[in-house]
Amino acid sequence: MKQTRLLMGMPITIEIVDPSTTNAIFDVVYDYFNYVDETFSTYKDTSEISRINRHEISLAEVSEDIQTIFALSEQTKQETGGYFNIQHNGSYDPSGVVKGWAIYNAAQILHLNGFENFYVDAGGDIQMSGCNADGENWRVGIRNPFNPEEIVKVLSVTDRGVATSGTYVRGQHIYNPLAEGQLITDILSLTVVGPDIYEADRFATAAFAMGRGGINFIESLDGFEGYMIDKEKQATFTTGFKKWVINA
Amino acid sequence: MIKNQIQPGFNLGNATKKFYISAFVVITFIAYVIHQRFTKPDSALIPASQLSTSSSQTVYKDGTYTGPQVDAYYGLVEVQVKIQQGKIANVQFLQYPNDRNTSVRINSIAMPYLEQEAIQAQSAQVNIISGATLTSEGFMMSLDAALKTAKNSS
Numbered sequence: 001m002k003q004t005r006l007l008m009g010m011p012i013t014i015e016i017v018d019p020s021t022t023n024a025i026f027d028v029v030y031d032y033f034n035y036v037d038e039t040f041s042t043y044k045d046t047s048e049i050s051r052i053n054r055h056e057i058s059l060a061e062v063s064e065d066i067q068t069i070f071a072l073s074e075q076t077k078q079e080t081g082g083y084f085n086i087q088h089n090g091s092y093d094p095s096g097v098v099k100g101w102a103i104y105n106a107a108q109i110l111h112l113n114g115f116e117n118f119y120v121d122a123g124g125d126i127q128m129s130g131c132n133a134d135g136e137n138w139r140v141g142i143r144n145p146f147n148p149e150e151i152v153k154v155l156s157v158t159d160r161g162v163a164t165s166g167t168y169v170r171g172q173h174i175y176n177p178l179a180e181g182q183l184i185t186d187i188l189s190l191t192v193v194g195p196d197i198y199e200a201d202r203f204a205t206a207a208f209a210m211g212r213g214g215i216n217f218i219e220s221l222d223g224f225e226g227y228m229i230d231k232e233k234q235a236t237f238t239t240g241f242k243k244w245v246i247n248a
Numbered sequence: 249m250i251k252n253q254i255q256p257g258f259n260l261g262n263a264t265k266k267f268y269i270s271a272f273v274v275i276t277f278i279a280y281v282i283h284q285r286f287t288k289p290d291s292a293l294i295p296a297s298q299l300s301t302s303s304s305q306t307v308y309k310d311g312t313y314t315g316p317q318v319d320a321y322y323g324l325v326e327v328q329v330k331i332q333q334g335k336i337a338n339v340q341f342l343q344y345p346n347d348r349n350t351s352v353r354i355n356s357i358a359m360p361y362l363e364q365e366a367i368q369a370q371s372a373q374v375n376i377i378s379g380a381t382l383t384s385e386g387f388m389m390s391l392d393a394a395l396k397t398a399k400n401s402s
Contacts, residue, residue, distance in 0.1 A: 015375070124379040132375050143379025144367065152367040154374055166380035189380055215362060229367055236364045246372065 005030050008037045008099070010123030016110065017117045017133045025113055029106050029120070036102040039065060042093050053091040069094050072101065072202075080206035080217070100163060100201025103127050107197070120197075125163040127197035139246065145188035145229055152235070153191075153227060155244040161197030165190050165208035166229075186211050191227045192218055193244055200224070 002015040003026045012033055014026060041047045048066055051057045062070075073086040073094055086094040099122060106120045107127040117130030119138055128138040137158040141151030145166055155162065166189030190208045194200030203224060207214030215236050218226035225241040 013376075119376055121376050124377065126376050126378055128376075138376060139372070139374045141370065141372075141374035141377045143377050144369065145380070146367075147369075148379065150369045151372075151374060151377060152370060154370050154372045162378045164378045164380055191378055219362060233367050234364050235367050236362050238362060 001026070003030075007033045008041065008102075008122065009043070012123070013119075013121040014106075015119055016115055017131070018115050020114070025110070025115065028113070029109055032106055032109060033102060033122070036098065036105075039063070040069070040094060040098045042091075042095070049092060049094065069098060069101065073097050076202045076206065080203070080210075083209045084202065084206040096205045097202050099123070099125060100161070100198040103201070104161070104196055104198040125161070125197055125201050127161050128158045130158060142191050142227060143189070146233065152229070154246045155193065156246045157193060157244055161194050161200035163192050163194070163197060163201040163204040165192075165201075165204040187214065187228060187230050189229045190214055190218075193225045193241075195223050 001021045001023075002013065004011050004013040006012075007030065012030070014029055016025065038044065038046070039048045042049055042053070044050060048057065048063060052059070052062060052066070059070075070086075070092075073084070073096075076084045076097060077086075084096065086092050086096065103120050103122050103125060104127060107118075107129060110118055110120070111129070115129075117132070119126055119128045124143065126138075126140065128140075132138050137156040140155040140157055140162050142153040142155070142164065144150035144152045166187070187208065190204055192200045192204040192207065194203060203218065203221065204226075207217045207226065210217055212230070215226050215228040215238065218224050219238045225238045225244060227235055227237045227241055229235050
């Protein structure tokens with residue numbers, strides 16, 4: 001069974017191929033995403049993060065999940081040499097770490113309920129588990145940043161996370177946190193295959209902000225591979241990336 | 249006495265040996281330089297800036313060129329560059345330090361030579377597509393604007 005709903009400002013697709021799948025489990029997982037949105041969305045005035053940014057709640061009295069996200073953000077900031085930062089002009093926007101964390105937790109909910117063969121895809125960032133309907137690894141396409149209708153690479157992956165950070169020729173939305181206000185223009189997309197979607201997503205976001213050097217940062221990480229597409233339509237990839245590629 | 253007679257001869261032989269060794273080193277070095285000059289004109293590491301703009305500027309001779317082993321401080325690095333139609337078609341590592349997680353910062357600055365390829369559309373069937381979120385920004389901006397309008401008109 002497969003469902004797509006619009007939450008957190010993006011389509012979230014869940015496909016479960018276990019025979020025991022029911023509609024109820026989809027509701028449970030989407031309810032969780034809804035809770036994350038209600039808590040962490042900076043677009044919602046009533047969210048806890050918005051209330052923190054308006055100084056209505058002090059950092060001493062925030063919920064456990066907010067504390068977790070702040071701690072994870074701080075850890076990521078340190079591990080990426082400051083290229084990951086949820087603080088901008090005095091307010092917090094933890095969306096760069098919340099998304100991967102939420103997808104990871106959604107997959108955990110499915111595991112806890114006994115499901116083994118599924119994927120959770122939130123806006124192009126994916127956690128995979130077990131097999132697809134054909135009993136094989138999940139097949140993941142990397143979208144062409146120059147033409148969203150096309151894919152430029154096909155991967156065969158499971159029990160891992162695949163995240164793509166980037167921009168499309170139409171728009172720019174990732175800024176370099178170490179150079180205030182500077183847009184990333186050289187690199188269009190950076191896809192990371194990591195041990196899980198939380199890890200893949202946070203390092204994809206940080207590495208993308210590094211510009212051309214980002215792929216070397218991914219290269220330096222154990223257990224991660226990356227595929228970077230630049231404005232000359234050239235892809236640069238890490239030394240172990242090919243093991244995930246299906247030569248179609 | 250015998251010792252004394254042999255000693256000077258031995259000393260002279262040592263000096264001669266030193267001369268031959270020095271000469272050998274110098275000649276080998278010159279031969280190496282000549283060899284490098286005439287057989288591997290493009291064997292030096294190519295700056296990252298040229299990798300990204302391979303379409304313009306320098307025209308290279310077609311072929312496959314192996315760079316020298318370079319001590320990159322954290323280990324030896326050796327790359328191979330393939331030139332097709334005067335442009336860099338591929339850059340590959342022949343040798344590269346293994347301890348990947350011990351030198352994150354150093355590697356991220358000093359290792360700009362990874363394999364490259366031109367992107368190409370694929371026709372194979374896939375289950376899922378990974379890409380930067382297409383709808384997120386537009387959707388959020390639109391929602392934000394709508395909410396602002398909603399606020400102002402109330």
